[in-house]
Amino acid sequence: MSIQFPAAVSAQSTDSAANLTGVAQWAVNMMETIGAPGAGLAIALENLFPPLPSEVILPLAGFTASRGNFTLIEALLWTTLGSVLGAWLLYGLGAWLGRRRMYAIADKLPLVDVEDVEKVEAWFNRHGYKAVFFGRMIPIFRSLISIPAGIERMPVWKFLLLSTAGSLIWNTIFVFAGFYLGENWHFVEQYADIFQKIVIAAVVVFAAYWLISKIVKIRNSRNSAS
Template identity: 60%
Template sequence: MTDTMLAAETEGGGSWLSAIADWTVSLMDTIGPVGAAIAVGMDNLFPPIPSEVVLPMAGLAASRGSFTLAEAILWTTFGSVFGAYILYVLGRWLGAERLRRIADRMPLVTGDDVVRSVAWFEKHGSIAVFFGRMVPLFRSLISIPAGVARMHWWKFGLLTTAGSLIWNSIFVMAGFLLGENWHVVEQYAEIFQTVVIVVVVVAVVWFVIARVRSALRSRAADDGDAGGAERSGTA
């Protein structure tokens, strides 16, 4: 697939996404569809590696006869589920109580935040896991709270498999149908990921500002109470 790699570099302008695409092609060139599973599994463990680029390359390889389209979809889905389970186990190992103690030692967050988050996940976790598999960044991170909340392993696996199968099939098919024009997917994938990152950054900034304001109000109230108590004692 040397010509494919050269096309990727030319069309992608040498971007970091094109570099990932080149690496993915080399991996699949060497070990076949198992390479696609490894690449997608790493996407789960290292969110900066976008599956929106890795998956179309698996479809491209299938279109060139390196392996079948069914193999591309099945192996990439296996990689997604396997990577998700690693983070799920990490979440179960951490546990809600351990996270609560850690949160109590951190600025701007408290153990109550962890308790509320776990309670929310226990109520809406199924939807979060299923649709979370289709959102960049959250696709990986959603596995950790599932483990913390101790979602049944079979339920987590079923929802993860279903969400991953839908997401992977869309992008693998896009790569299969577009062939050498797979870079069209790359352009939209980069925009999609950028939008998600911007939304996350805005949410984090809003959270920090809200917590700082709350801390300042609490401190002002405590100072007022202390001053009132001191004047009362003097009188």
């Protein structure tokens, strides 16, 4: 079943994508060349290479659908398939890495104790299902959350189910926004960029807190030993 285009959207000029540049132009070219599967491929690559922003690619998939290159349903199906494929590949990376390699790597990292890794592992064992589901809707963590799921060998069918559900919600919001905003799809990017900056700021604050606490702990250990 195809979706009927709103008059305001279908009447848009075919020149509305002429001013696109960079990632946006690359994504639209791919979608116009190979259709909806191009949107799925772009999102799969976004999962593997987080610098490619889903907050740009997904609205563009909706925008391209509004121009009649493919239907809205196709855009949703293929972008969700691409999201799940990318997540599954990263899950496989985590499964290959495994707990033994993870501990070996952590043992060589400065300021990282085995105790820290054990705490993270315990947290994921308690909240892993929620982390995978909601993580698919948070910038940066969309990709990263798949790796610990693989390391901890979360049942594949549960991982895929949670990833599909979370990705479908995230993709639907942005694809629909791009579809109905048409050539004004970039308004979505502006708000998504604010959300991403908030997430990055929170990560930086947490990392700074963790680093300072580690330095204080090391100094206190040295003082007590002397």
